[in-house]
Amino acid sequence: MTQGDTMTMPSSAQYRTIVVGAGPAGILAAIHAAHTGPVLLVDQRSLPRSKSCGGMLHELAIEALRPYGQVPESIxxxxxxxxxxxxxxxxxxxxxxxxxxxxxxRSGFDEWLLGLLPARVEVQARATLTALSQSAEGVSATIRTADGEHVVAADVLIGADGARSQVRRCLGLRDSxxxxxxxxxxxxxxxxxxxxxxxxxxxxxxxxxxxxxxxxxxxxxxxxxxxxxxxxxxxxxxxxxxxxxxxxxxxxxxxxxxxxxxxYLRSPADILPGHGRVLLAGEAGGFMSPSSGEGISYALRTGRDAGLAAAGEPSQALARYLASTTRMRADLARRFRWLPFMExxxxxxxxxxxxxxxxxxxxxxx
Ligand SMILES: Cc1cc2nc3c(=O)[nH]c(=O)nc-3n(C[C@H](O)[C@H](O)[C@H](O)COP(=O)(O)OP(=O)(O)OC[C@H]3O[C@@H](n4cnc5c(N)ncnc54)[C@H](O)[C@@H]3O)c2cc1C
Structure with missing residues (x-):
């Protein structure tokens, strides 16, 4: 990992993948996307960050973390x-x-995840995605840092920027x-x-x-x-x-x-895995339990799947991501049917x- 709290602008104008958001979804996406080329991971906050959370790790989250090592006792x-x-x-x-x-x-958990990033991932903290556009060839993102605005290109962009996702808004998709x-x-x-x-x-x-x-x-x-x-x-x-x-x-x-x-998820229409060369993982894509609010296991699993999908042929990334999240989306659709009664x-x-x-x-x- 190239640590970026002191950097004020991305070191290159072209990456294989840009990941927006350094939460559990973004970190796992960056780890896997880095297998096929340089990755830029940006987060609007200082890192390591402090995220409001109960810090409850569900068994599915622990299982999803197993390939990356044991959760450290210190956290x-x-x-x-x-x-x-x-x-x-x-x-x-x-x-x-x-x-x-x-x-x-939770802060210890997020810091541990950050430490799992490989050297091929350039981390840029205090860097906010403000706009993006895409064509059949790739994605162009505008990133605002203390230095000003920078336009950066990539083959694929993964939006893992949480509940109020700017990536989702830039795509003009239904806001939750x-x-x-x-x-x-x-x-x-x-x-x-x-x-x-x-x-x-x-x-x-x-x-x-x-x-x-x-x-x-x-x-x-x-x-x-x-x-x-x-x-x-x-x-x-x-x-x-x-x-x-x-x-x-x-x-x-x-x-x-x-x-x-x-x-606040109400229906399967709130789940949006992406559009074109842009994939949405974790809460940005609407992936979390609509009833219990458990979101870490969903973020880890969809982050991993988005990263793996981005690592292959870029034009097929969304199709691969849709295929790997089919079961989760069907499971969420089932939960939505019970939601009005449960609430x-x-x-x-x-x-x-x-x-x-x-x-x-x-x-x-x-
Ligand atoms: C009060 C509360 C308690 C919770 N308790 C639990 C719990 O106990 N167990 C559990 O499993 N889940 C819990 N959750 C849910 C869980 O915290 C989230 O589902 C999980 O963190 C989602 O991960 P993520 O990677 O999708 O997004 P996030 O962790 O939200 O990360 C998104 C990141 O994107 C960055 N970002 C946003 N916009 C931009 C932008 N434009 N440019 C650059 N960066 C941007 C943000 O700074 C942030 O760091 C809780 C949630 C809340 C609010």
Whole structure:
């Protein structure tokens, strides 16, 4: 990897592949695309970055990471394994599932991924893709850095630039709406049980999709996911945290708060693998669980597939990417069919009555 936090412009005007976004999708795409030629990986932020996230690694994510090495122990936090637990707050019902996650520091995870990049990948931090055009021969991207605007060409471009993807917008493709998410980090006065508690709370009203609590070393993350266009989300998050403190005395004072958009996926039409010589991976392509918000395993798998597709004959890249993501897209289409019911009051209410093994099985499929 050529590290680019100090560089202010790309070193060349022509690359085999340009990757936009240095999250899990972009990094895996760059690793594989680099097998057939030089790659430019740009990210609008400083690197290593800090991304708002629960840091829950699903088993599918761990499996997708296996070819690149063991997740380092230094980024795993306590409790090491947490189980997903559905929690109907107002009725005091809790259902433990056998869906489990490895509990990691998200910033540590992103930094470890960056370190996997090979030398053929030139990394340009604080570089924003602002525009792109394409022809039958290739793609031309405009990248803004501290130095000004630079036009860079490539055979293929991979957009891995997350929920508010500029690449997707440049292609004129349907833009997806976003949830408003807020995470508070609070100090722990005592240990919490090793659960990723997903909480359904009626008292906040219809704007709240769900909240969650995750123990992370000596702090806990209290997160909330609000439907698009929610007004006064920060005030509502304050009430949620107070509600939780009243029942969980281990939750102490707030240390930090962060807010970020997350994809609000409604239908198979929200999944867009790309157009022409441009492929979309991870959240940029609409790849994530529409119900649970689990996105890292999708980003890793589609990033890898986009990189492999870009490494072959450029004119066939999209066709190859479509073929390799067929199963995932079919699986997501199945999940969309269940989404309206799962999110309805009736669906959430019913989850409180059905036996835990069934909740567990349904959760596996989400
Ligand atoms: C609050 C919250 C909690 C979450 N918790 C979990 C969890 O516990 N487990 C899980 O599996 N998933 C979780 N997710 C989802 C997960 O974080 C994402 O699905 C995953 O990071 C997506 O990876 P990505 O590579 O597609 O995009 P991202 O990780 O979003 O990376 C996109 C990158 O593109 C860059 N970028 C954007 N626009 C441009 C541009 N124009 N030019 C250059 N660079 C650009 C950004 O700076 C960013 O670094 C959570 C999401 C949120 C919001």
């Amino acid at each position: 795993v936090v306590s409790p090491r394994t947490v189980w997903f637990r559905y929690h109907d707050w107002d009725r005091g019902i809790r259902k433990v599932t056998d869906v489990r996650f490895l509990n990691v520091s 709406a976003s949830y408003v998410t807020i995470q508070d980090f609070v100090r722990l006065r005592g240990p919490l049980e090793p659960y990723f508690d997903c909480i359904y709370m009626r008292c906040i009203g219809e704007d709240l999709a769900y909240s969650y609590v995750i123990p992370k070393g000596d702090v806990a993350v209290i997160g909330s996911v609000f439907h698009p266009h929610t007004k006064r989300a920060h005030e509502k998050q304050g009430r949620i945290v107070e509600e939780m403190r009243a029942r969980l005395p281990q939750l102490g004072g707030r240390e930090d708060r962060e807010s970020a958009p997350a994809l 309805s009051r009736a669906g959430k209410c019913l989850a409180g009555f059905v036996p835990a093994p069934i909740v567990s099985k349904v959760t596996q499929g989400l």
